[in-house]
Amino acid sequence: MIPEPAISRPTGPAKGSRGGRPPTCDAELYKHRNVVERCFARLKQFRAIAIRFDKLASRYRSGVLLASLILWLHHQLSDTP
Numbered sequence: 001m002i003p004e005p006a007i008s009r010p011t012g013p014a015k016g017s018r019g020g021r022p023p024t025c026d027a028e029l030y031k032h033r034n035v036v037e038r039c040f041a042r043l044k045q046f047r048a049i050a051i052r053f054d055k056l057a058s059r060y061r062s063g064v065l066l067a068s069l070i071l072w073l074h075h076q077l078s079d080t081p
Contacts, residue, residue: 042071043064043067048063
Protein backbone atom coordinates (compact mmCIF):
# COMPACT_ATOMS: atom_id res chain seq x y z
CA MET A 1 0.00 0.00 0.00
CA ILE A 2 1.27 3.47 -0.85
CA PRO A 3 1.09 6.13 1.88
CA GLU A 4 -1.12 9.08 1.10
CA PRO A 5 0.83 12.27 0.33
CA ALA A 6 0.58 14.89 3.06
CA ILE A 7 -0.66 17.53 0.64
CA SER A 8 -3.69 15.47 -0.40
CA ARG A 9 -4.78 14.44 3.09
CA PRO A 10 -8.12 15.90 4.03
CA THR A 11 -8.30 18.12 7.07
CA GLY A 12 -11.42 16.33 8.26
CA PRO A 13 -11.73 12.86 9.75
CA ALA A 14 -10.23 9.86 7.95
CA LYS A 15 -12.57 7.96 5.66
CA GLY A 16 -11.64 4.56 7.09
CA SER A 17 -14.13 1.90 6.01
CA ARG A 18 -16.08 4.34 3.81
CA GLY A 19 -13.40 4.21 1.12
CA GLY A 20 -10.22 5.96 0.18
CA ARG A 21 -6.75 5.18 1.42
CA PRO A 22 -6.12 4.59 5.08
CA PRO A 23 -4.20 7.51 6.63
CA THR A 24 -1.26 5.29 7.63
CA CYS A 25 0.79 2.59 5.97
CA ASP A 26 2.93 -0.27 7.20
CA ALA A 27 6.54 0.88 6.83
CA GLU A 28 7.91 -2.69 6.75
CA LEU A 29 5.59 -3.71 3.90
CA TYR A 30 6.47 -0.52 2.05
CA LYS A 31 10.17 -1.48 2.11
CA HIS A 32 9.33 -4.78 0.40
CA ARG A 33 7.24 -2.93 -2.19
CA ASN A 34 10.33 -0.92 -3.13
CA VAL A 35 12.27 -4.14 -3.82
CA VAL A 36 9.49 -5.42 -6.09
CA GLU A 37 9.27 -2.10 -7.97
CA ARG A 38 13.04 -2.12 -8.60
CA CYS A 39 12.84 -5.72 -9.82
CA PHE A 40 10.15 -4.79 -12.37
CA ALA A 41 12.25 -1.81 -13.50
CA ARG A 42 15.24 -4.08 -14.14
CA LEU A 43 13.12 -6.64 -15.98
CA LYS A 44 11.76 -3.92 -18.25
CA GLN A 45 15.30 -3.16 -19.40
CA PHE A 46 14.87 -6.25 -21.58
CA ARG A 47 13.15 -4.95 -24.69
CA ALA A 48 11.19 -8.13 -25.40
CA ILE A 49 9.74 -8.02 -21.89
CA ALA A 50 8.87 -4.32 -21.95
CA ILE A 51 7.23 -4.40 -25.39
CA ARG A 52 5.90 -7.95 -25.06
CA PHE A 53 6.93 -9.30 -28.41
CA ASP A 54 5.63 -12.79 -27.54
CA LYS A 55 1.86 -12.95 -27.69
CA LEU A 56 1.52 -16.38 -26.10
CA ALA A 57 1.53 -16.28 -22.30
CA SER A 58 3.77 -19.34 -22.03
CA ARG A 59 6.46 -17.78 -24.24
CA TYR A 60 6.24 -14.45 -22.43
CA ARG A 61 6.59 -16.22 -19.09
CA SER A 62 9.64 -18.07 -20.42
CA GLY A 63 11.17 -14.74 -21.43
CA VAL A 64 10.53 -13.27 -17.99
CA LEU A 65 12.09 -16.33 -16.34
CA LEU A 66 15.11 -16.13 -18.62
CA ALA A 67 15.55 -12.40 -17.93
CA SER A 68 15.20 -13.06 -14.19
CA LEU A 69 17.86 -15.74 -14.40
CA ILE A 70 20.22 -13.40 -16.24
CA LEU A 71 19.71 -10.69 -13.61
CA TRP A 72 20.22 -13.17 -10.77
CA LEU A 73 23.41 -14.59 -12.31
CA HIS A 74 24.75 -11.10 -12.91
CA HIS A 75 24.06 -10.25 -9.26
CA GLN A 76 25.73 -13.46 -8.07
CA LEU A 77 28.83 -12.89 -10.19
CA SER A 78 29.20 -9.27 -9.13
CA ASP A 79 29.11 -10.22 -5.42
CA THR A 80 31.97 -12.74 -5.60
CA PRO A 81 35.36 -11.53 -4.33
